[in-house]
């Protein structure tokens with residue numbers, strides 16, 4: 001009797017097994033790869049309330065120091081975003097020396113509303129290290145690691161986006177080469193200087209950039225930890 005199915009069909013279940021499972025495995029592998037924080041957190045740029053906050057205008061064009069708003073970056077394990085009162089220092093009606101255009105005035109109305117209603121502004125958090133890893137923010141700033149190394153060129157960002165993966169490998173890459181990532185302490189928040197005059201220059205050129213021998217010595221004593229318990233406990 002002639003078989004209903006041709007002989008090669010015997011291989012079909014096996015073939016199907018590999019195709020289906022291979023497919024599933026590929027999907028899992030793909031998901032694992034791309035869903036790993038390295039890929040989906042870089043570029044993370046949530047929509048902020050109101051007309052948002054523009055670092056390019058405030059920290060770039062107006063030249064405000066980061067610490068005017070991020071007041072505790074030198075004192076606390078956790079950095080802070082400013083309360084609405086800080087914005088009101090300038091954006092309360094007629095407080096600015098600068099004449100605001102009516103368009104700009106409309107854009108800052110949400111600040112006055114939030115202040116008058118006593119609710120504050122619910123800024124959406126961008127950079128997050130999971131709870132099981134300890135990240136002392138102040139230790140880094142005080143050691144001379146520039147905001148630029150971890151947050152990118154914020155002074156040029158109309159909207160803040162995450163530019164580094166904040167993964168364990170990323171932490172350790174820097175901890176293994178701390179000297180390369182340190183800048184003179186008084187330049188930590190001067191991001192254009194850091195980008196162009198420090199990281200953009202050779203070691204010889206940097207030697208002329210005004211860093212004192214004491215600072216350099218202090219710099220080289222820095223010994224960022226690589227053992228598990230330093231970050232996980």
Ligand code: HEC
Nearest residue numbers: 053058059064065066069081123125126127147151154160
């Ligand atoms: C006038 C106040 C002000 C100044 C000056 C300022 N910031 Fe901000 N910053 C904010 C506000 C408000 C937010 C929250 C809204 C947002 O993310 O855009 C913020 C958010 C951030 C974030 C993202 C925080 C998160 O959620 O992960 C980083 C990083 C940051 N600022 C770095 C800087 C750096 C670096 C400087 C100096 C070059 C600076 N800021 C200057 C007000 C300010």
Ligand code: HEC
Nearest residue numbers: 051052053054057082086087089090096098104107108111
């Ligand atoms: C030291 C004064 C000062 C402080 C503090 C300040 N701003 Fe401003 N802001 C300005 C000036 C000046 C302008 C107008 C800049 C321009 O027109 O080029 C402006 C413009 C703006 C605009 C409109 C710009 C646009 O087109 O997007 C928004 C929105 C704004 N600020 C939000 C904030 C928020 C939110 C805070 C608090 C976290 C804040 N500002 C704190 C001085 C300040």
Ligand code: HEC
Nearest residue numbers: 066070073079080081125127128129140141145146147150
């Ligand atoms: C060594 C890397 C590193 C440096 C240097 C650094 N940051 Fe951060 N920053 C981070 C990480 C990582 C987070 C998220 C921390 C967390 O989840 O606990 C963060 C969080 C923040 C936040 C969010 C705070 C919040 O309320 O969620 C702000 C604002 C900020 N940094 C500003 C700054 C400023 C300004 C500087 C420079 C003075 C700076 N950072 C320097 C790595 C760094």
Ligand code: HEC
Nearest residue numbers: 134135139143145149170171174178181222223224230231
């Ligand atoms: C760009 C460089 C850089 C990156 C990125 C970085 N670190 Fe560090 N870290 C340092 C330096 C430099 C020190 C040494 C500080 C000192 O000696 O005071 C340090 C110190 C530490 C310490 C010890 C602090 C203390 O008080 O002794 C911990 C914990 C730490 N880092 C955790 C982390 C974690 C977690 C991450 C990633 C989320 C990270 N670091 C990313 C440069 C970096």
Ligand code: HEC
Nearest residue numbers: 037129130133166167168171172175225226227228230231
């Ligand atoms: C410099 C700080 C630092 C050190 C040292 C460190 N880790 Fe981590 N580790 C982290 C951070 C930050 C994360 C979270 C990464 C993320 O969000 O993807 C993490 C995540 C992890 C995870 C979760 C899985 C993953 O990769 O996301 C494990 C497991 C882990 N670490 C084990 C260890 C072990 C074991 C050691 C010692 C050999 C160690 N860590 C040393 C910072 C550190």
